[in-house]
Amino acid sequence: METERVLLIVGHDLQNSNYKRVEHLAFFLARRFAKVDAISVTKMYDGSVTDPVWKKALLGIRDLMFKRVKVIRIGNVTNYVVRFPQRLTTLNILTRDFWTYASLRNYLDQHYDVCILADPRLAYVATRMKKLKRVNVLFYEDWDYFPGEFSDIPFWRQIMNYREHICIRVADGVISVGTYLEALRKRQGAKHTTVVSNGADYALFRTAQQKKTHPPTLIFMGTLGEEWGADLPIQALPLIREIIPEVRYLILGSGPAERKLRTMTTELRLDDCVCFLGKQAYQDLPGFLAEADIGVATSRDNDFRRFASPLKIFEYMAAGLPVIGTNFGETRLIIEKARAGLTVEFSPKAFATAVLDLLCDREMYELCSASAIDFASQHDWKRLFDHELGFIKGLV
Numbered sequence: 001m002e003t004e005r006v007l008l009i010v011g012h013d014l015q016n017s018n019y020k021r022v023e024h025l026a027f028f029l030a031r032r033f034a035k036v037d038a039i040s041v042t043k044m045y046d047g048s049v050t051d052p053v054w055k056k057a058l059l060g061i062r063d064l065m066f067k068r069v070k071v072i073r074i075g076n077v078t079n080y081v082v083r084f085p086q087r088l089t090t091l092n093i094l095t096r097d098f099w100t101y102a103s104l105r106n107y108l109d110q111h112y113d114v115c116i117l118a119d120p121r122l123a124y125v126a127t128r129m130k131k132l133k134r135v136n137v138l139f140y141e142d143w144d145y146f147p148g149e150f151s152d153i154p155f156w157r158q159i160m161n162y163r164e165h166i167c168i169r170v171a172d173g174v175i176s177v178g179t180y181l182e183a184l185r186k187r188q189g190a191k192h193t194t195v196v197s198n199g200a201d202y203a204l205f206r207t208a209q210q211k212k213t214h215p216p217t218l219i220f221m222g223t224l225g226e227e228w229g230a231d232l233p234i235q236a237l238p239l240i241r242e243i244i245p246e247v248r249y250l251i252l253g254s255g256p257a258e259r260k261l262r263t264m265t266t267e268l269r270l271d272d273c274v275c276f277l278g279k280q281a282y283q284d285l286p287g288f289l290a291e292a293d294i295g296v297a298t299s300r301d302n303d304f305r306r307f308a309s310p311l312k313i314f315e316y317m318a319a320g321l322p323v324i325g326t327n328f329g330e331t332r333l334i335i336e337k338a339r340a341g342l343t344v345e346f347s348p349k350a351f352a353t354a355v356l357d358l359l360c361d362r363e364m365y366e367l368c369s370a371s372a373i374d375f376a377s378q379h380d381w382k383r384l385f386d387h388e389l390g391f392i393k394g395l396v
Helices: 021-030 053-066 089-104 120-131 146-150 154-170 179-187 202-209 231-241 258-267 282-289 303-307 311-318 329-338 348-360 362-377 381-395
Strands: 005-011 035-042 069-074 077-083 112-117 135-142 173-176 193-195 217-221 248-252 274-278 294-297 323-326 341-344
Touching (some): 005 021, 005 120, 021 035, 035 089, 035 120, 053 077, 089 120, 089 154, 112 120, 120 135, 120 154, 135 179, 135 381, 146 154, 173 381, 179 303, 193 381, 202 282, 202 311, 202 362, 231 248, 231 258, 231 348, 248 282, 282 311, 294 348, 303 329, 311 323, 311 329, 311 362, 323 329, 323 348, 329 362, 341 348, 341 362, 348 362
Parallel strands (some): 005 112, 035 077, 135 173, 217 248, 217 294, 248 274, 294 323, 323 341
Antiparallel strands (some): 069 077
């Protein structure tokens, strides 16, 4: 395989994605193949989000017309980044893949040995390349249940469901991040399947096992959206403070629910113990985890989150933190399999009870921490992708 070429269609910008599996996979493949071409999509304007609307529109349209494709080369990885007006939902879902293929058809090689598609919104790019016999085999990297993002908009849910079905039907193999997704893909007719779960950069996050002096601390890393459930610890803190007055809660991330979370914090008079730290650089995350005791993964139960395999769970574990997550879907399976924490109903009382159980029972805490470290060490990205490569080689 060392002399062959891979086309990786990820949708996410490799350099700026929150979903680090994308970047780790690209550079793992680069060590195994002679050439890796990655396709990703970005917003049409590169400037600051605080720039005036007229400037964003004017310069964005200019770049969309005359600088539509950015080519970024790192070693033997070439990342083709296509500009697209992503905020327009209708265009985003219906035309993103056609736009991307039209923009890149003269950039891409005439032939690739392996194509890995990781975003059904770019399905046409992969299926067209296969139809033209410009790729030998096609794999669907099954990271999420995309129709679940549109649970409240039936029309778009059906569109995304149709796109996923195309990916499953055309792919020679499906690589799912969890057992729930794999079972679904088998029911949908996938030819060959395997599970390659999410993981962590263990070498990076293990540095957080050396703890700094700090008060009892909960930590949440990720998107501040309603369904991600960062509000549950805030609601539970008054109950926890009755027993552990010095407890604090660190929130790392940004998102549409941030204002609501800040308002809730103030209304509950918790400004002295809830710390909004914003979005942090990936390399800096272990420094915050070294000052924390429990990782929070409390999503609300819906179709999208039920199938999700949250990266932060593995990163918490690699840092030696027990995890408290809600008791449904892939989150529950991961925590229970690892024996690295507790799963609870989405209620302040249940969450508070779990926090107190862990922080007040040192023996339980140490057992969960040790199990977390052991589990995370087995879910380092290299180990996981070695398994994925074996699956790919078996079908090439």
